[in-house]
Amino acid sequence: MLGSLGLWALLPTAVEAPPNRRTCVFFEAPGVQGSTKTLGELLDTGPELPRAIRCLYSRCCFGIWNLTQDRAQVEMQGCRDSDEPGCESLHCDPSPRTHPSPGSTLFTCSCGTDFCNANYSHLPPPGSPGTPGSQGPQAAPGESIWMALVLLGLFLLLLLLLGSIILALLQRKNYRVRSEPVPKPGPDLGRDWSVELQELPELCFSQVIREGGHAVVWAGQLQGKLVAIKAFPPRSVAQFQAERALYELPGLQHDHIVRFITASWGGPGPLLSGPLLVLELHPKGSLYHYLTQHTSDWGSSLRMALSLAQGLAFLHEERWQNGQYKPGIAHRDLSSQNVLIREDGSCAIGDLGLALVLPGLTQPSAWTPTQPQGPAAIMEAGTQRYMAPELLDKTLDLQDWGMALRRADIYSLALLLWEILSRCPDLRPDSSPPPFQLAYEAELGNTPTCDELWALAVQERRRPYIPSTWRCFATDPDGLRELLEDCWDADPEARLTAECVQQRLAALAHPQESHPFPESCPCGCTPLCPEDCTSTPAPTILPCRPQRSACHFSVQQGPCSRNPQPACTLSPM
Template sequence: MGEVTILKALLATAWLLCVPADQITDYSSTEEVAGSSRLVTCACENRPNCPGTCSGHWCFFTVVHGVQSRGCFEQAQYETCRTARIPGLHISCCNNKDLCNEDLTEPKVPEVKPPASETGPDSVIMLVAVPLLLLLIVAMATCALVLWLRSRKPHYKDDDDAAMMKIPAGADPNYGDIFDEFCTSGSGTGLPYLVQRTMARQISLVECVGKGRYGEVWRGTWTGESVAVKIFSSRDEQSWFRETEIYNTVQLRHDNILGFIASDMTSKNSSTQLWLITHFHELGSLYDFLQYSSLDPEGCLRMCLSVASGLVHLHTEILSTQGKPAIAHRDLKSRNILVKRNGQCCIADLGLAVIHSQNNDYLDVGNNPRVGTKRYMAPEVLDESIRVEVFESYKQTDIWALGLVLWEITRRTVVNGIVEEYRPPFFDVVPSDPSFEEMRKVVCVDQYRPSLHNRLCSHPILSTIAKVMKECWFQSPPARLTALRVRKTLSKLDQDADQSTEKLKQDV
């Protein structure tokens, strides 16, 4: 405390010596001082360039935290004697006789205890201890909740036991009550924000399962569950910010949208890493799945319908207390769709998403400099005729890409013992990494569309899907189907297929 007092005294003294006199105010002098034009000789000490006496209109005596000083004021500085308001500073003035300030002394001030607001050692201890105690209580309660939830969760001896579960539509057996208990019920999706800020310290990274221009995807473990950790590269940080913003402010919990858990930053090797933590699906992306798997027509329909359902949820604005604005994906492709264990799909990667609320009349396109994937770009994007100020335009580009994804799925569907190898859209007319100009020529100038194998026409499910994808590829954006129309068509097809299967069982 002694060092603090000395420091205050030095600062106050320096202030008094340096600040212009008309800016100093006095609070301790109780005399009413009258103006005077008469010069008096004053005692002078502890002042710069002061030989012992000086001449002025006023003599002053100051005490700054025990440091005394005497000197002269000019007539213009008279207000200084009455108006100083600096704690620890005392100023008294006189001009009734020469050297009158030699007789001035500091008045005795009764001892006043510091107010309760001042932070003494005890106060500091309380300020630190109370939040720490509360934090400890919250941490213990959270741990107890996690342990309790884990005790309620069923365990399976092996994957066959898990496969025998009755899985609700779209649910994934890797995730039990813990996510539902922790996930917020407000407008956002995932864990509460403050919990998200600690996620990186709770996750153990196990293996890298994917790499790309965006960064890496790792399988990690958290509270005994596998989770996906998408680690963004520094050049793609805007995508991380965009996905974090959307997931934390928009209600996106849907069977066919990738389940979000948390978003966090962590430091590794003196650099900051941006993490997006989501549900983990071991079958990987639709692109990966189609490389090594083929489908029957019913499995093809299930996949196509689930992608369309996810896109409908994105495109639809929901007006309610827990509603959501409409969202256009802008980078829909098989690499950004994940395959779940029940054969359905979920849409991922919202780093380029556009948000629109008709109710609040706003369009938020974000500020991500990244563009979508050229191979999946619609004609109006390639020829730059898209109306960027109209939200419907972005939805129409999603429909174009949806048609290409349906084409990829149907290629890998077995009909009459025939199935084609996986190939990306336009594989037969552009190189593996096509340029913007190459895609523009093929799609806009030549108006080329992916070819459809004859076998699709021989099956009622695939022939209908083929018709749908053609109506997603119209050159004119308004002529294309909406996501809702695609879902309704495929839903009816699914119902008809179920009825046909049931009738066949009854006949047998």
């Protein structure tokens, strides 16, 4: 590390960054988990120079060093995902953070000039908290006094400058009050939503169905019909706006998406008034509630699974219909609490509070959807249990974030399909289904932490257990297992699209019918295994599956079937 200082010194002259983009040194030591290369654009600085990266989302560089008794070794260097306290520093002034092992300390720094993270400016002297030993020479007493005087002078200068700025702002404000009318507040701040949103006197609140972080869902009645009312407190107007805008998109009507009725203002009492979303009510409740109370035969389970895939495929699809443009939408919070059961036993996807409009290929020129501000907004997700591995370890592809968020939804969909099938008695001919458990509940309990989920799903690459008896009730012996594994694959690009999940489930539900898989399937599908079957079908039955290249997000080589995987307590990816 210290021997490379001569090379770092050449970087500012070898790579010139545009004035509005920060350029930082980029390095990641072998074995470091996670990568920050998606936070910027890697630059080709030649074979004899270290790599550089041009930041996309901030003007701040960072560096991480591991300090031991013998030396300081660089661990990571690159761009931060946002400007934060410390980024205004001109130099890399490290501070101790953690102790990965006895005798070593991780130091980090943030700074806001080009290549400022090439090396640290200093390390703490011997005996300071968090350092394992001596680093660098001690400052002479005279130098300390001069340093104190310089700092005192800078502090007084800063106070003088701050006082001048405050005085100038006060004078400007007084001038504007005397000479100009006060400007109207923006479209959001100070907006009187109680005037803009029409109250519905005939809207009645009955009972609370569910309470969330930003809203409370009530069961009620509107003009004699049962409805669900999502009531937001006044402080959550931004969340109300975002969800309302999605529900009011043209063309967002589908049997398996909860139907939006209207927006209003009101509440169950005069002191609880706020913006409201009035939605279709499904008395059977959420998928979670239904699965805890009921088991479902093979046909009913497939009806729930297929309708869920159809709803998600519709959300993900970018389409024009009857002259109206519907953008692709990522849900980002698929869970069994946010899926409802319709009267016919099919599913309807609800709660678009975290849903995000995705970049499109055919959108009209006048279409200007609100774009997420930075990586943190893109990687925001809902229920931790259903978060994809790339969200847990923050490696989501930020260059193509629209497709990446679709793939993350598919992982959540796979866990919901597993929960539905786990309550199907036809898949357990030798015993009754066990009590309902959420995905990973058997391994991590009711409230797993993000660290526990990361260790299980990312580090160990484990997935919910698939019983061997599930082989019996599929179009082919490994149909259900392959479907789930192709949806929760560790590699996001290897996962199926929602459309292909829909088509595979349709083939399982109606094996005698032909289903137009993408790029077509050249052979017919075999019938279902009989209900009393307890063994694998005869080897002469050859199942038909679509080619993986037609079903996956990216083109894969080889047929749709997967390589055999070793069995274990949890199904590996």
